Amino acid sequence: xxxxxxxxxxxxxxxxxxxxxxxxxxxxxxxxxxxxxxxxxxxxxxxxxxxxxxxxxxxxxxxxxxxxxxxxxxxxxxxxxxxxxxxxxxxxxxxxxxxxxxxxxxxxxxxxxxxxxxxxxxxxxxxxxxxxxxxxxxxxxxxxxxxxxxxxxxxxxxxxxxxxxxxxxxxxxxxxxxxxxxxxxxxxxxxxxxxxxxxxxxxxxxxxxxxxxxxxxxxxxxxxxxxxxxxxxxxxxxxxxxxxxxxxxxxxxxxxxxxxxxxxxxxxxxxxxxxxxxxxxxxxxxxxxxxxxxxxxxxxxxxxxxxxxxxxxxxxxxxxxxxxxxxxxxxxxxxxxxxxxxxxxxxxxxxxxxxxxxxxxxxxxxxxxxxxxxxxxxxx
Numbered sequence: 001x002x003x004x005x006x007x008x009x010x011x012x013x014x015x016x017x018x019x020x021x022x023x024x025x026x027x028x029x030x031x032x033x034x035x036x037x038x039x040x041x042x043x044x045x046x047x048x049x050x051x052x053x054x055x056x057x058x059x060x061x062x063x064x065x066x067x068x069x070x071x072x073x074x075x076x077x078x079x080x081x082x083x084x085x086x087x088x089x090x091x092x093x094x095x096x097x098x099x100x101x102x103x104x105x106x107x108x109x110x111x112x113x114x115x116x117x118x119x120x121x122x123x124x125x126x127x128x129x130x131x132x133x134x135x136x137x138x139x140x141x142x143x144x145x146x147x148x149x150x151x152x153x154x155x156x157x158x159x160x161x162x163x164x165x166x167x168x169x170x171x172x173x174x175x176x177x178x179x180x181x182x183x184x185x186x187x188x189x190x191x192x193x194x195x196x197x198x199x200x201x202x203x204x205x206x207x208x209x210x211x212x213x214x215x216x217x218x219x220x221x222x223x224x225x226x227x228x229x230x231x232x233x234x235x236x237x238x239x240x241x242x243x244x245x246x247x248x249x250x251x252x253x254x255x256x257x258x259x260x261x262x263x264x265x266x267x268x269x270x271x272x273x274x275x276x277x278x279x280x281x282x283x284x285x286x287x288x289x290x291x292x293x294x295x296x297x298x299x300x301x302x303x304x305x306x307x308x309x310x311x312x313x314x315x316x317x318x319x320x321x322x323x324x325x326x327x328x329x330x331x332x333x334x335x336x337x338x339x340x341x342x343x344x345x346x347x348x349x350x351x352x353x354x355x356x357x358x359x360x361x362x363x364x365x366x367x368x369x370x371x372x373x374x375x376x377x378x379x380x
Contacts, residue, residue, distance in 0.1 A: 003351075006358050007321045008299035016294055016354060017347045024072035026293060029286030029343055033066050033275055041070070041079060050081075050204040050241025052267050054258065056248045057275030060342030063245040067208045070243070074206075081241070082197050084108045085208040094220040097230030098162030098179065101186045104207060105161045105193075113193060114144065114157055120196045121145035131195070136175040137188050143173060160189050183226075183233030194239035206241040213247045216255035227257050235266035242267075249274075278341040283331045286346055288318055295320060303363075312364055321354065322365045330370055332377035 004014050018026065027034045033055065040051045057063050064087075071083045086107035088100060105113055121128045122145055133141070137160070144156035155173050159165060164179040180186055194205040218227055235242065244267075248254050251272065257263060264272075278286075300320060309315050314323030322330065334349065335341045353375060357365050370376035 001358060001361065003354055003358055006361075006363055007354065008296050008303055009294055010296045013294050016290065016350045018290075020068065024068040025076055027062075027066065027069050028289040028293075030062075030276065030278060030282040033062070033273065034069060036273060037066060037070050038073065041073070041081070044204065044241065045080060048204075050206055050239065051243060052235070052241060052271050053243045054254070054267055054272045055243065055245040055275065056250070056254065056272065057245075058249050058277070058342075059247050060344035061275045061278070062343045063247075063275065064210050065343070067210055067243070067245060070208065080203045081206045082201060082203045083206050083208060085210065087210045088212055088214060090214050091218050093217060094223045095218050096223055096226045097183070097186060098164075100215075100227075101162040101180070101189070101230070104190070104209075107207075108193070110157060110161065114153065116196050116200060117141065117192060118145045118153075120199060127199075131192060133188050133192070134182070134185050136177055137180070137185055139174050141192065162186065183229035183231075186230055187233035187237050190234065190240055191237045194237060198239055204241055205239065206243070208243045208245075210245050211247070212244045212258065213255065215257060218257070224257060228260055228263065231257065232262050232266065235263065278335075278343065280331055280335045280341075283334055283341055283346070284328065286343060287322075287327060287331065287350070290347070290350075291320065291322075292318065307363070309364065314366065315364065321357070321363060323367065326365055326367045326370055326376070329367060329376040329378065332379065333370070333375050336377065 002014070003009060003016070009015075012022070040053060043049075044051045055063055055066070067085050071085050073079070074081045074083050084104070084107050086103065089103060091099060121141065128141070128145075131138075140156045140159045144153050144160065147153050147156070152173070155165070155169060159170075159173060159175060159179065162180050165173065165175075166178075170176065170178050180189070190205075197203055197205045215227070218224060244258070246254055246258070251259065258267075297317070300317060304310055304317070309320075312323070314325050316324045318324075319327045330353070334346070353365065353370070353373070356373065357363075357369060362369055367376055
């Protein structure tokens with residue numbers, strides 16, 4: 001016997017764990033951030049102004065999950081956003097802003113970046129001539145769009161994505177510097193990309209940057225100044241939206257550069273949102289919603305008839321395979337400390353408990369079974 005058979009799971013399920021991709025459109029439990037993100041997308045559409053937000057919360061509360069939900073929501077409802085979601089990655093003390101810039105374009109897709117901009121410039125040179133750009137950036141875009149030499153195109157893309165060109169290469173490309181340097185350089189590249197996405201697809205470019213806490217390791221003074229300049233100019237790109245997540249429980253735990261007045265003002269202090277810690281009621285809601293989604297109700301109805309489950313004390317279709325009291329005590333056990341109740345761990349615990357019951361052939365997980373595993377906490 002396995003979990004799927006014993007606990008009447010849907011055909012696509014083999015356990016109680018959500019799957020990336022398949023379950024991105026589902027948020028179980030606490031809904032504050034879900035509602036906030038949906039409202040943010042709606043307001044951005046009516047105002048034709050891409051969203052800005054900083055999402056704070058301790059590890060495990062679901063920041064990444066909510067970014068996945070946002071991306072799935074946009075695709076499912078065909079909303080006018082081009083979402084680029086990625087983890088910002090790690091940084092060293094002397095890492096410059098070009099590292100993030102490079103990762104943003106890589107996440108968008110370098111081939112897509114090249115193809116879209118080449119097509120736009122080649123089809124409307126008047127539009128390109130009217131765009132305000134630093135001279136080196138303009139020249140690199142022009143080379144990327146008009147050259148028929150793959151090596152020259154690749155060189156231009158390297159420059160525009162923030163890489164440092166080796167000694168003789170700037171001359172071959174026709175630029176005066178080996179790399180982008182100023183915040184305005186990086187911002188101008190993204191402004192062109194955002195404009196092209198709007199022109200070609202009638203969508204707003206939206207970058208969702210996950211795990212921004214790693215920026216705190218940039219502590220070299222020159223690098224810090226470079227990052228501040230880069231972020232300030234990035235946030236001045238009007239046609240692009242930016243949603244950041246960061247592992248922090250309060251504003252003073254956010255990377256210092258993100259608290260600088262000129263950065264915070266551009267995000268707007270009312271767009272800094274903290275994910276609330278889970279309460280026992282949120283945890284119970286999480287489990288009830290997950291079970292309702294994963295358990296095949298037709299299979300369960302047949303099992304109720306075959307085994308007369310409704311006669312078992314505490315049995316409830318809403319909490320199967322737990323009895324009602326067992327699930328409530330299980331959630332209280334998870335909340336030995338509120339800080340320990342993290343949605344990222346709920347599914348692992350549920351699979352572990354259900355597997356132990358399955359190995360013993362237990363189809364209804366009741367209070368005595370949980371107490372025998374020290375996974376039940378009495379009501380205080």
